[in-house]
Amino acid sequence: MDGEIAEIGSRAVPPDPSIAEAVGRHHSLATAVADLVDNSIDAGAQHVFIRFVTERGRPVGLRVIDDGRGMDDATIDRAMTFGGRRHYGESDLGHFGLGLKAASLSQADRLEVYSLALGSALPVGRRIDSDEATRVAMLDPSRLPEMLALPVSLLAGEPIPHGTVVAWSGMRTFLGSSDPAELTAWLDETMEELRAHLGLVLHRLIARGGVKISVDEFDVAYGAPGASRTVLPIDPLGYRGASQAVRLVGTLPEGSFELAAHIWPVAQQAAPEFRLEGLPGGRAQGFYVYRNERLLAAGGWNGAIRGGRDYDLVRIVLDLSPVVEPHVSINPEKSGVEFDADLRNAIGAASSSTGVGLRDFLGEAGVVASASRRRARRPVTLSEVRRGLSPALRESISSSVELSEHGPVEMRWKSLAGGRLVEVDLERRTLWLNTRHRRALGAVTGDADDLPLLKMLLLLIYSRYFEGSMLGAKEKNELQAWEELINEALDEELERRSYGEEPRHER
Structure with missing residues (x-):
């Protein structure tokens, strides 16, 4: 009974549609986009644009546009097949034959790809929907030149002479808020996080000038992109010497x-x-x-x-x-x-x-x-701030005080009930600020690290409440007192800023 059992036949088994849910499930937005940029670089692209598509400030999609070699019918069919591994060159960044599909469907319900191969006048296009992930639709070739000529698909203001546009829609990982300030802050923060991630993982390729990567926003309601942000290399070994x-x-x-x-x-x-x-x-x-x-x-x-x-x-x-x-x-x-x-x-x-x-x-x-580490202990202990202050201020905190052993906190914006300014969230280790008052207090850009003076003062007050897993009666009474005083000051501040208008009681 020993020995290997002989084969009597075989058959090809197509992938189950649920493969779309299994692969790529650990992607973040940044790693998913990085996978698409890898494909662009493998295609010889010199320029790659990552474009957040918005509609009156609300993020609704994303496009990755490159001027690489592009694809013909056979190549795009292989690219849209799960596990459809092409021949990888020794220097290629691709590895599994899953990147385009897994990365895209981890973030969006619909993936469309339009491509114009080098030396060809006929673009090709395909579509995959997440609920039928193994069904690849061929797009009407007569419409593709029009799609490539849309302002949202232009590269530096011009149609790509050759290359590929990857379009995501039906986004599942974008912020769902209807608050304009929150959306602006989220988009700015997300674009910066994406720049940082790409600048890190591709720093060698960017530094040697092989590819230029840019990130921008395109509002379809206005038909024009905003200012582009160049991805700069971040070398994790980039110290002097x-x-x-x-x-x-x-x-x-x-x-x-x-x-x-x-x-x-x-x-x-x-x-x-x-x-x-x-x-x-x-x-x-x-x-x-x-x-x-x-x-x-x-x-x-x-x-x-x-x-x-x-x-x-x-x-x-x-x-x-x-x-x-x-x-x-x-x-x-x-x-x-x-x-x-x-x-x-x-x-x-x-x-x-x-x-x-x-x-x-x-x-x-x-x-x-x-x-x-041999230095005198500092007299003040504060929570480390992971998000909400600039890198320079976070470094100043690290060098000026002892950092709490209970871990970092975040300072973020959201709508708070009753018009109050702040909320201590121990479970999420977050000090929430009320986005309703953001502009009134002087925020202009909606950056994640805006209003640094206000945030630093609030950190000095509230940091110690994050040093435990729950609040006792004493701490709750203290927080109530702080809230009453801060809200009174907030009312007066808003009243003074109204320049003679009726006072706005926003508690």
């Missing part, structure tokens, strides 16, 4: 590989390249894994090392090569990796040409980190 990295060599059955081990300079910890996404740089300690110059993992030890405070300044670069790649699993969203046991062991045994091993390097990093 970065060439001083320790080169460690490891060995696998397939051959040798190299690690570039960095200790970030203590004096440069305020740099945005260290504080990725505005968070303390120590949270991004670990391995920085690149494939074809694209960053796949920004930090994390992948089971090779047990992290800790002593390694806050450590960043180790691993470029995937044919030697290493068989030992690394990349998730479909290209936002994380896993190392197998062979690679973890090889990393642990890696050493430099002078005999410095990984453990020696980490020991030195621990000494540097420990020395950087």
Whole structure:
């Protein structure tokens, strides 16, 4: 009874429509858009526009427009098939054959693609709806030139001579608020988060000038885009003197590989390249894994090392090569990796040409980190602010006070009942501000970090209430008193700003 059972036949099994729900479920908006930009770069695009489509300020869709080689009928059919893996070149960023579909349908109910191949005069178009994810509709070719000529599909004001437009509609992950101020703030915040993510994961490609990526808003009610924002490179190893990295060599059955081990300079910890996404740089300690110059993992030890405070300044670069790649699993969203046991062991045994091993390097990093923490305790403790203040102010807080061990808080806007100014939300660790008063208090742009003076003063008052999991009777009475005083002052402030109009009682 031993041995393998012989095959008597086979048949192709098409993917179940539910595959659309399974793949890409871990995508964020930023990682989904990054997957589309990967496709544009693989197609040789020199310019990529990411366009948030709005209707009188309300976000309703998104387009990614590029001037790459474009696609013909056969190529677009393959691109729209789940698991339809094309032939990937050695330098391509694509990997699974899932990116376009999984990324798009993780965010939107409808995906449309219009493409004009280099050297062709006939564009092609396809459509997929999320409720029939394995059904690909062919779009009327007579209408496609019109679609490519629409103002919302233009690249720098001109129709693409060749390239692709990816259009999302029926957005599931966009803010559903009807409040104009909230929508403006959300869009600004989302565009900046997207710029930061793309600037990080594609920093090598952007820095060498291979592609220019821009983000803008196009309001269909007005028929014109707003000012574009260029994606700038954010190099997580971009400190002065970065060439001083320790080169460690490891060995696998397939051959040798190299690690570039960095200790970030203590004096440069305020740099945005260290504080990725505005968070303390120590949270991004670990391995920085690149494939074809694209960053796949920004930090994390992948089971090779047990992290800790002593390694806050450590960043180790691993470029995937044919030697290493068989030992690394990349998730479909290209936002994380896993190392197998062979690679973890090889990393642990890696050493430099002078005999410095990984453990020696980490020991030195621990000494540097420990020395950087030797400072006098500061007399004030505040909650770290993860969102709501500018990076410069967040850094000022970090360098001026002790940060609470209870974790960061966010300062955000939403409509609050009764016209009150603030609300303490312990469950979400958020200090909510009433968007109803945002403009009256001087906000102009709707940026997430607006009204810095007001927010800093509120942080000084309310920070300590986030140091527990619940509020006692004493704390509730204090909050009631603060609310009454602040609301009285708010009423008077609004009355003074009305310049002689009837007082507005907004409590």
